[in-house]
Amino acid sequence: MTISIDPQKSDKSLQPKGWLRYFSFSLDHKVIGVQYLVCGFLFYLIGGTLASAIRIELASPMSDFMPRDVYNQVLTLHGTIMIFLWIVPVVNGAFGNYLIPFYVGARDMAFPRLNAVAFWLIPPSGLMLVASYFVEGAAQAGWTAYPPLSITTPQSGQIIWIMSVLLLGGSSIFGGINFIATIIKLRRPGLKLMQLPMYCWAMLGTSLLVVLSTPVLAGTLILLSFDIIANTGFFNPVLGGNVVVYQHLFWFYSHPAVYIMVLPAFGLVSEILPVHARKPLFGYTTMVFSIMGIVVLGLVVWAHHMFTSGTPPWMRLFFTIATAFIAVPTGIKFFNWVATLWGGKISINSAMLFSCGFIINFVFGGITGVALAQVPFDIHVHDTYFVVAHFHYIVYGGTVFIIFSSIYHWFPKVTGKMLNEKLGILHFIITFIGFNLCFAPQHWLGLNGMPRRVAEYDPQFQFVNQISSLGALLMAISTIPFLINIFLSMTNGKISGDNPWDALTPEWLTSSPPPVENWKGEAPLVEEPYGYGKKLSEQN
Amino acid sequence: MLNKNIYLILVISLVFGISFWIGFNVNLLPTEASINAPIYDELFKILFIIGLIIFIGMIVAVVYSLFKFRKRNDQIGDGIALEGNLRLEIIWTIIPSIIVLLIGLYSYNIYDRMGGMKELNHNHEMMSSNPEKIWAGISQTADNGISKNDLSIEVSAMQFAFLFNYPKGNFISGELHVPVDQKVSMKMESKDVIHAFWVPEFRIKQDIIPGQPTILNFTPTKVGKYPIICAELCGPYHGGMRAAIIVEEESDYKNWFNKNKTTEVNL
Numbered sequence: 051m052t053i054s055i056d057p058q059k060s061d062k063s064l065q066p067k068g069w070l071r072y073f074s075f076s077l078d079h080k081v082i083g084v085q086y087l088v089c090g091f092l093f094y095l096i097g098g099t100l101a102s103a104i105r106i107e108l109a110s111p112m113s114d115f116m117p118r119d120v121y122n123q124v125l126t127l128h129g130t131i132m133i134f135l136w137i138v139p140v141v142n143g144a145f146g147n148y149l150i151p152f153y154v155g156a157r158d159m160a161f162p163r164l165n166a167v168a169f170w171l172i173p174p175s176g177l178m179l180v181a182s183y184f185v186e187g188a189a190q191a192g193w194t195a196y197p198p199l200s201i202t203t204p205q206s207g208q209i210i211w212i213m214s215v216l217l218l219g220g221s222s223i224f225g226g227i228n229f230i231a232t233i234i235k236l237r238r239p240g241l242k243l244m245q246l247p248m249y250c251w252a253m254l255g256t257s258l259l260v261v262l263s264t265p266v267l268a269g270t271l272i273l274l275s276f277d278i279i280a281n282t283g284f285f286n287p288v289l290g291g292n293v294v295v296y297q298h299l300f301w302f303y304s305h306p307a308v309y310i311m312v313l314p315a316f317g318l319v320s321e322i323l324p325v326h327a328r329k330p331l332f333g334y335t336t337m338v339f340s341i342m343g344i345v346v347l348g349l350v351v352w353a354h355h356m357f358t359s360g361t362p363p364w365m366r367l368f369f370t371i372a373t374a375f376i377a378v379p380t381g382i383k384f385f386n387w388v389a390t391l392w393g394g395k396i397s398i399n400s401a402m403l404f405s406c407g408f409i410i411n412f413v414f415g416g417i418t419g420v421a422l423a424q425v426p427f428d429i430h431v432h433d434t435y436f437v438v439a440h441f442h443y444i445v446y447g448g449t450v451f452i453i454f455s456s457i458y459h460w461f462p463k464v465t466g467k468m469l470n471e472k473l474g475i476l477h478f479i480i481t482f483i484g485f486n487l488c489f490a491p492q493h494w495l496g497l498n499g500m501p502r503r504v505a506e507y508d509p510q511f512q513f514v515n516q517i518s519s520l521g522a523l524l525m526a527i528s529t530i531p532f533l534i535n536i537f538l539s540m541t542n543g544k545i546s547g548d549n550p551w552d553a554l555t556p557e558w559l560t561s562s563p564p565p566v567e568n569w570k571g572e573a574p575l576v577e578e579p580y581g582y583g584k585k586l587s588e589q590n
Numbered sequence: 591m592l593n594k595n596i597y598l599i600l601v602i603s604l605v606f607g608i609s610f611w612i613g614f615n616v617n618l619l620p621t622e623a624s625i626n627a628p629i630y631d632e633l634f635k636i637l638f639i640i641g642l643i644i645f646i647g648m649i650v651a652v653v654y655s656l657f658k659f660r661k662r663n664d665q666i667g668d669g670i671a672l673e674g675n676l677r678l679e680i681i682w683t684i685i686p687s688i689i690v691l692l693i694g695l696y697s698y699n700i701y702d703r704m705g706g707m708k709e710l711n712h713n714h715e716m717m718s719s720n721p722e723k724i725w726a727g728i729s730q731t732a733d734n735g736i737s738k739n740d741l742s743i744e745v746s747a748m749q750f751a752f753l754f755n756y757p758k759g760n761f762i763s764g765e766l767h768v769p770v771d772q773k774v775s776m777k778m779e780s781k782d783v784i785h786a787f788w789v790p791e792f793r794i795k796q797d798i799i800p801g802q803p804t805i806l807n808f809t810p811t812k813v814g815k816y817p818i819i820c821a822e823l824c825g826p827y828h829g830g831m832r833a834a835i836i837v838e839e840e841s842d843y844k845n846w847f848n849k850n851k852t853t854e855v856n857l
Binding site for chain 1: 619620629634645655660661665667671672673674675678686687690698700707782794795796797799800801802804819823824825827828829830
């Protein structure tokens with residue numbers, strides 16, 4: 051069987067050129083990747099503004115900065131925007147679309163038109179979600195939208211929230227199908243699965259999770275919308291519905307969603323570390339198996355979000371053990387990354403620093419995660435700031451650090467210009483300090499009696515909350531050097547050349563920025579994407 | 591080679607030493623005021639120490655690598671072409687598996703000692719004729735042998751308050767009064783949305799769910815006034831949904847009960 055990789059004489063030549071193509075229904079995977087990233091970053095700024103509003107409110111124990119119902123809308127929008135419009139689209143859509151066709155040696159994704167549809171679902175549903183605030187107020191039942199609260203709060207906001215999440219889920223499924231098809235079927239002839247860069251494996255695992263679990267969320271939210279607008283009683287206890295069933299269905303998606311947010315980051319860091327440490331990725335095969343192990347285990351741990359809810363004792367026990375065991379494949383990956391650094395010739399640059407920050411933050415979040423998996427431990431800290439701190443260590447300290455690391459790493463590929471290293475390191479230092487200052491104290495708050503999602507709290511917690519708010523301020527400030535860096539480098543940056551890092555993965559073997567259809571001639575066959583050190587001995 | 595091993599052993603023992611010192615000397619938890627609390631704190635201490643060892647060890651490894659293996663200005667070329675080490679990889683699969691399994695078994699033991707694995711039943715005289723199926727909650731706290739009969743209380747939660755019904759005295763209170771060292775058995779139900787009953791000093795929490803009663807039993811061990819906090823987002827005033835639990839000497843409790851009761855019973 052041969053797979054044709056000839057340049058297709060498609061309608062791509064009719065597409066707009068220059069900056070206009072980023073606002074068009076472009077079918078080029080690289081344009082779509084950049085569209086995902088920029089769109090996601092704009093929503094990140096909105097979500098970050100909402101986070102700042104939350105930290106301002108919590109700088110004092112009284113509910114005095116905004117009305118209480120607006121506070122609940124803010125925290126709901128913050129969670130929803132950060133998850134569905136920033137992290138999931140960026141680590142999957144942005145980097146996946148940009149990199150996967152290069153990695154498999156293809157000229158585009160398997161379904162370019164579906165790809166463009168998947169992206170163009172995001173801006174309207176995101177805007178719709180934000181706009182719901184101006185109708186009758188946005189959804190205010192948290193991003194989890196537990197009934198009966200989500201049934202009893204104002205309907206318009208909740209229904210728009212459901213519509214928006216359904217569209218974003220649809221976009222995610224389209225993307226997932228596209229990635230699976232591309233990785234399995236579009237590989238260049240001669241390229242074996244076990245020669246793929248690790249990010250392909252991460253995206254294969256992630257896309258399996260997306261395709262298996264997102265439809266469950268969609269079904270659940272449709273039933274919830276029936277309860278809200280058609281007075282059905284699936285989850286409404288007044289009509290004999292069961293509220294705990296909703297939680298099971300919701301977490302059947304939303305726990306794998308955590309892996310949808312972190313597995314691609316695991317893949318990205320596996321690409322970045324070997325390049326800047328000048329060493330092969332340590333333990334390729336165990337890395338692949340641990341990704342697949344996380345995928346399988348990730349599907350059977352959802353009820354650990356419900357330990358204090360309506361779960362019988364035996365169920366609590368099963369989910370404790372299953373959850374704690376995810377630490378094993380995850381731990382393997384972290385040990386392998388440290389082993390990748392060990393004995394390398396490490397360039398201390400922004401991409402490397404953000405990746406190392408990721409390792410440290412994520413290990414901390416992983417340790418609190420294993421603790422939270424233990425039922426007796428969780429019963430005290432469930433729904434407190436301890437949990438808030440834990441998952442921010444995973445999704446911010448983990449994934450967002452890797453998003454920044456990836457931007458520093460791949461910016462020269464996308465634009466052909468280098469980013470300023472001094473501003474990059476400044477960005478890292480402020481982000482790392484601000485992040486830890488913001489979230490580390492929240493563990494103590496949770497242990498000592500501060501529940502999450504509150505606008506007011508016991509005055510004894512004021513000082514620690516103010517430290518946390520100060521950290522949030524630093525995090526907000528940290529975006530300034532980053533944005534300055536991006537604009538300065540885009541206009542006046544040093545020309546990077548095709549392969550500034552001397553990397554071996556396929557995307558660096560074409561020009562920077564790459565041409566339409568990726569390769570001037572035939573796609574190169576990269577059998578050893580991590581062959582650092584070997585190249586040198588061959589040259590000698 | 592010998593020199594290298596000595597350094598490694600020194601660093602490892604330093605990491606262990608620091609972790610144990612912090613684990614035993616830094617208290618991150620509030621007062622212990624129920625039978626569950628010391629059991630919980632035992633688990634917390636173990637997890638805290640193991641976590642510290644891994645976390646500090648990881649920081650040391652990353653920072654050391656960044657420093658020791660950083661690229662000097664005059665260096666060119668790559669690091670060593672080391673693609674893996676099966677023995678090491680097996681070691682760091684098996685050791686974490688054993689640690690995780692041991693933690694799981696230990697926390698099962700802790701949960702059992704807290705009474706979590708006991709059958710869920712609510713010792714309520716009034717409903718003994720038609721026992722209701724209760725399928726969630728924490729049934730029994732550890733038995734200290736002091737308390738004889740459970741004190742039964744019915745809790746109803748609503749936006750944004752808790753009400754405590756003392757069936758024996760036929761009255762409802764907004765404050766939860768309980769005698770010290772007395773096992774309390776609560777049946778909880780919500781009138782509207784999901785709430786949760788949390789007393790940080792007792793280390794217990796259970797959601798209060800509309801349509802499905804849950805139970806929560808505990809035995810307070812320390813006289814004092816502690817907050818009862820709603821821990822499940824329940825609406826705009828969620829942060830203000832708090833009540834107080836007052837643990838008092840049995841005589842004080844009897845006085846309070848007798849003042850409030852509306853039916854003639856003797857405690």
